[in-house]
Amino acid sequence: MKEKILDAFKALGFEMEELEGFGYGFEYEGKHFLYMYNEDDEDFLSLALPAVLDIDDDNNVGFYQVMDKINGTLKFVKANKLNDTMWLFYERELFGGEDLKQLPSRMILQLESGLMFLRRAMASSEEESEDASEVTDSDTDSDGKEDV
Secondary structure, three states: OHHHHHHHHHHOOOOOEEEOOOEEEEEEOOEEEEEEEOOOOOOEEEEEEEEEEEOOOOOHHHHHHHHHHHHHHOOOEEEEEEOOEEEEEEEEEOOOOOOOOOHHHHHHHHHHHHHHHHHHHHHHHHHHHHHHHHHHHHOEOOOOOEOO
């Protein structure tokens, strides 16, 4: 099945680069994607958009809140934490009757949609944080004491 999927990507014009231990990498619209095959389950198809968001001490809670929002809202696309970064995945079972020339392009578009959702959620979260800090700042006067 792996060869059929690689042939489908090639037919779509993708140049697949084998990455030791990961599968195959390819570029689309300036983004790096991975086709991750499972030797033990040929009917399992997984595409990933790796390292879309870094986690650090400043955004630890926000990272998990956004990940939860993605997983609870989006269909097909799921977010996971790997090596202190968020990865987006689209995984599915292959039954044998799929149009392998259409399937990869749909999966890529869904992953891009997930990335746009992530970016909007992060922008919204940053705006909410800024609004909250403005309210906090306006509650104190110039000497830092709370207005009564």
